[in-house]
Amino acid sequence: MGLSGAAFAVGAYALWGFLPLYFLLxxxxxxxxxxxxxILLSLVFxxxxVPVIGGWPRLRAVMADRRLVVxxxxxxxxIYLNWQIxxxxxxxxxxxxxxxxYFINPIVTVLLGVIVLRERLRPMQWLAVGLAVSATLVIVVGYGSFPWLALGVAFSFGLYGLVKKHIGPSVDVTSGLTLESLWLAPLAVGQLVVVGxxxxxxxxxxxPGHAVLLALAGVVTAAPLMLFAAGARRVRLTVLGxxxxxxxxxxxxxxVWVLDEPMPPERWIGFAIVWLALVVFTLDSVIVARTRRGVRRTEIAAGVTE
Structure with missing residues (x-):
């Protein structure tokens, strides 16, 4: 289960990594x-x-709950904001x-937990947040522009994850993604009218080649979401992290190497600080996960001996 889950997770993140090349096509x-x-082609997908996997009963149950619908x-x-950015x-x-x-997204997620859920950060998490803020300042001062797109991507996806966590197991993956696409369909139609x-x-x-590629947009973007959902149920959070x-x-x-976008020294320094923040963040997650597993084993052993 762990090996297959890791394969699903890696496959999802690899597909997301290739998406810029697909969209440039x-x-x-x-x-x-x-x-x-x-949006519209994902809804078709x-x-x-849903009927193939027998998901109508679950979908109807979610739609009957006004809170879940909202x-x-x-x-x-x-997720619309995230896609658009x-x-x-x-x-x-x-x-x-x-x-x-996407590099700073894990740290943004932790920060949102503090702001919205009133969670307490551990010292190493505070250090990671501080380093991420420092990296942003380095990029702003050195490169002369504020990374609006980067922060827009990070916060929209972080808030999306927060909402999905709030919904919890009440909404299965397929029903959730189906309804998200359904509610966005009128917006998508309006957007096409304006563009037209x-x-x-x-x-x-x-x-015809371009039309086929564009028609595959729904499947191409839905596939990694499905792989991610399959992997998330099978591996530990630290592996996903x-x-x-x-x-x-x-x-x-x-x-940098395919599209030849500019990468001046200021950006490299900013990214280096972000990577340092991620090392601190990941080490903290691994240490805490191992400590909790050790405590759990001790409790189980103590229960057995008693």
């Missing part, structure tokens, strides 16, 4: 049209998937900045 389609098609709508809006960054030459957002009236839609106008660095590392490599 969709040019001349702009970020607003891509996200709109992604889930509409086919929370899935909130989750949908947050992701696409804008990818298609405007800011893949490196986007990778920074302004710059014009590209679906079907840039050749380490595996999630695969995505921004691949995005950084793509931005």
């Amino acid at each position: 969709l040019e001349p389609t702009g970020p607003w049209e891509v996200v709109a098609w992604r 889930y509409a086919v998937l 929370w899935t709508a909130v989750a949908g809006l947050l 992701f696409l804008i960054a990818t298609l405007t030459g800011h893949v490196i900045e986007m990778s920074l957002g 009236l302004t710059t014009g839609l590209t679906m079907g106008s840039a050749g 380490i595996a999630q660095f695969i995505t921004p590392t691949m995005q950084l490599i793509i931005g």
Whole structure:
């Protein structure tokens, strides 16, 4: 179970890492049209998937609960923001900045736990947060621009995770993703209308190959979410925490060596501080996880001997 779960998790993060290259293949389609098609085509994908896996009873149960309906709508809006920022960054030459957002996402998630859930941070977690803030300041002062896209990606995905944690086991993965796409469908239709009236839609106008790639947007973006959900149920949180660095590392490599985006010394210094923060953060997570397992074994042994 652990080995297969790790494979699912690594597969999900690797696919997310490759997504910038896939979306660049969709040019001349702009970020607003891509996200709109992604929402509608994902809904089609889930509409086919739900009956195949026998998910109608679970979906109806979720829709009968008004509280869950509201929370899935909130989750949908947050992941919409995340997708839109992701696409804008990818298609405007800011893949490196986007990778920074995913690097600092674990630390943002911890910070949101403090602000929203009133959780207490351990000393090493505070150190990681401080280093992440320092890295942002280095990039702002040295590079001369505030990393809005990076922080937008990090906070939108962090808040999305917070909502999903709040919903908890009340909403299964497929039902949640289906409803998120369903609530966003009117927004996607409106977005396509606006794009059609302004710059014009590209679906079907840039050749059959482009149309096929654009039509696959729903499946391509839904697949890693499904793999992630399968992996999350099978591996420890520490394994997921380490595996999630695969995505921004691949995005950084793509931005620097494939797309030749600028990477001045100030950015390298900022990223170096972020990596140091992640080392501190990961070490703290591993130490705490091992300590808790040790305490649990001791309690079990004590119960047996008694």
